[in-house]
Amino acid sequence: MSPGAAVTVAGLRMRYGATDVLHGVDLRVGHGETVALLGPNGAGKTTAIEILEGFRARSAGEVAVLGADPAHGDEHWRARVGVVLQSWRDHGRWRVRELLAHLASYYTGLGRRPWDAGELADAVGLGGRAEQRIRTLSGGQRRRLDLAAGIVGRPDLLFLDEPTTGFDPQARRACHGLLRDLRAAGTTVLVTTHDLHEAERLADRIVILDAGRVLADGTPAELARRIAGADRVRWRHRGRPRVHATDDATAFVRGLFAAHGAEIADLEVRRASLEQTYLALVRAAETSPEGAGR
Structure with missing residues (x-):
């Protein structure tokens, strides 16, 4: 276990009857870090999070959250x-x-310094609805209230399960801004999401889970390079088409223009993406012997 981490998980297993939902999951989340947990439906994300929150008893493994076993x-x-x-x-x-x-x-x-109710309503975009009864809120407004209820105590660690479901684009941007502010204030965040773009925008690190196993763990850029491959740069030089694979497209293009300047035409950079990485990993898992048996 890692005493310096906000969350440490080693060999986490969960079984329902004869069915294994989590197969020896290892995970570490550092203090002040934002980690996104990605995976298709049935991957085990919600089960893992509920164990970390202390809402579900695990079958095996070691878990420490803020220095304590969440089960106790x-x-x-x-x-x-x-x-x-x-x-x-x-x-x-x-x-x-x-x-x-x-x-x-x-x-x-309990001796903590929570948000002022009015200030928090403003922060999540419900300032104009502060005196409104909850049953009259729209679905998106209720989701904002969910977020407010989760952070009212200024938590050291925040668990978010699909936080922007039902949000319109403006509400989603506001939520992301608030989460970035929380991270800047030192809050550790563990978020599950199906939104790959959201994970890229919010997370310092991404963990991809499928069929109860961790398939990959790293920053979005690291995962894209490791799994989806290098960036590809295409251009024309004196009318001839060229292509080059590189781990640093920016540096390569800078050098290209320094060497050839105006002779470069039709420049195109295709970066390895998190979406390519995610799809490649899930496809590989589904065709592996373990995945084929699901």
Whole structure:
């Protein structure tokens, strides 16, 4: 285990009857890091996150979250952890500010300094809805309230399960901005998402999970280079087509223009992408002996 990490997982296994959902998963999330957990439906993402949150008992393996086993975390440990679920049963008759103030009082009682309810409503884009009853909110507005409820206690570690589901583009940008602010303030974030572009924008590191196994772990750029291959640069020099594969397209193009200047025409750079990486890994996993048996 890694005492300097916010989350450390070693050999995590989960079995339901005769079915293994997680097969010896290893994971480390450093303090202040944002890690995205990617994978198709049924990959085991939600099961893994629920174990880390302390909501589900594991079958085997070692887990430490903020220095404690989440299966035995007390209320002071839980106050340091924020959780944004895909959905939750809210209190429809409560008003937005009323609910956030009630949640904040719990953290105050445990010696933490929660968000002011009004300031938090403004931060998630619900300032104009602060006195509105929750049952009258739209789906996207309820999702903003989910996020507010997850961060009201200013958590040291935040778990996000598909955080921007139902958001319009403007709300998604606002959410991403808020998450970047939290990261800048030192909050550790572990997010599950199906949105590859969202993972690239938000995450310092990406972990790809499929069929309960970690397929890859690295920054978006590292994964793209490792799996999808090098960037490809195409151009014409004195009318002749050229192509070159490189791990650093920017440096190569700079050198190309320094050497040939105006003689370069029809320049095109195709960068290895996270989407290519993800699809290649999942296809390979599905055709492997383990994947074929799913």
